[in-house]
Amino acid sequence: MAEHPDDERAESVTGLEPITDETVLDRCRAGTDAVLAEHDPRETFGWDKRDAKARFGDVTDEVSALQQRLYAEGERALLMVLQGIDAGGKGGTIRSVMNQLNPAGVSVHGFGVPSEEERAHDFLWRIHAHTPELGKIAVFDRSHYEDVLVVRVKQLVPESVWRGRFAHIRNFEALLDDEGTTVVKFFLNVSSEEQRERLQDRIDDPEERWKFRAGDLDDRALWDEYQAAFQDAIRETTTDAAPWYVVPGDRKWVRNLVVALALRHHLRLIGPEYPPAEEDIEHIVVT
Ligand code: ADP
Numbered sequence: 001m002a003e004h005p006d007d008e009r010a011e012s013v014t015g016l017e018p019i020t021d022e023t024v025l026d027r028c029r030a031g032t033d034a035v036l037a038e039h040d041p042r043e044t045f046g047w048d049k050r051d052a053k054a055r056f057g058d059v060t061d062e063v064s065a066l067q068q069r070l071y072a073e074g075e076r077a078l079l080m081v082l083q084g085i086d087a088g089g090k091g092g093t094i095r096s097v098m099n100q101l102n103p104a105g106v107s108v109h110g111f112g113v114p115s116e117e118e119r120a121h122d123f124l125w126r127i128h129a130h131t132p133e134l135g136k137i138a139v140f141d142r143s144h145y146e147d148v149l150v151v152r153v154k155q156l157v158p159e160s161v162w163r164g165r166f167a168h169i170r171n172f173e174a175l176l177d178d179e180g181t182t183v184v185k186f187f188l189n190v191s192s193e194e195q196r197e198r199l200q201d202r203i204d205d206p207e208e209r210w211k212f213r214a215g216d217l218d219d220r221a222l223w224d225e226y227q228a229a230f231q232d233a234i235r236e237t238t239t240d241a242a243p244w245y246v247v248p249g250d251r252k253w254v255r256n257l258v259v260a261l262a263l264r265h266h267l268r269l270i271g272p273e274y275p276p277a278e279e280d281i282e283h284i285v286v287t
Pocket of ligand 1 (some may be wrong): 142238
């Protein structure tokens with residue numbers, strides 16, 4: 001068992017039944033009464049690290065096959081929203097999960113501090129421009145949720161404004177769903193201690209240092225305010241059409257598998273099909 005650190009052992013060690021994928025997703029799916037403190041960032045669902053990594057490969061193979069159909073069909077789309085604190089693993093999730101997909105059918109867009117032009121429009125203007133075209137998967141690295149998170153915590157607009165945005169977000173996401181785009185949202189739930197270690201690693205490692213901004217420490221000092229803002233945003237905007245998943249984020253291999261399982265689940269629900277081929281081509285021989 002030398003290669004299995006204690007905290008990474010399978011549930012079989014404790015004699016419990018292996019947990020099903022559906023149960024894992026049910027436990028991560030947030031309700032309108034979600035309590036973030038009840039979601040353990042170090043959760044492993046009894047998975048073994050090596051098995052989980054192997055399963056990640058199998059699950060992403062299926063995700064990739066479903067993506068190919070989605071692309072070929074060209075009638076539905078999927079928008080994956082990633083939110084989390086600094087060093088929460090948004091970039092790592094994108095690298096691991098999207099790496100397995102056909103790049104022609106995927107777009108990734110990061111949303112930073114709005115430009116002057118963006119600020120001169122409503123908060124959804126810049127977001128809508130990057131939603132996926134039919135047939136594609138788009139990933140948002142931060143999103144319209146910043147407008148009810150950082151904007152709230154840093155008091156950039158009055159409460160009446162950010163609070164009103166919850167309804168606008170629900171309506172916006174319902175619109176996307178009605179028009180063929182499934183919206184799936186992930187909160188990468190990382191513990192305060194894990195964030196501390198990751199930020200310290202960024203400072204200590206010359207190849208990671210470019211990612212560190214002094215502002216990350218200002219945001220870390222507002223930990224409780226951010227957690228409260230995330231919790232409200234999740235409660236206010238989790239819907240059947242656009243669910244939130246609270247993903248255990250401290251262990252990257254758990255995080256990656258949960259995100260891949262959720263992606264597979266929603267792509268299966270979409271159920272894309274290859275378009276019919278032209279008639280009478282089976283007998284054609286290309287010379
Ligand atoms: P990341 O931290 O995701 O790697 P950046 O270093 O570019 O990327 O940080 C993006 C910053 O932009 C974050 O601090 C985030 O809070 C901020 N930001 C994003 N959207 C908004 C917004 N609508 N209003 C104000 N700040 C925003």
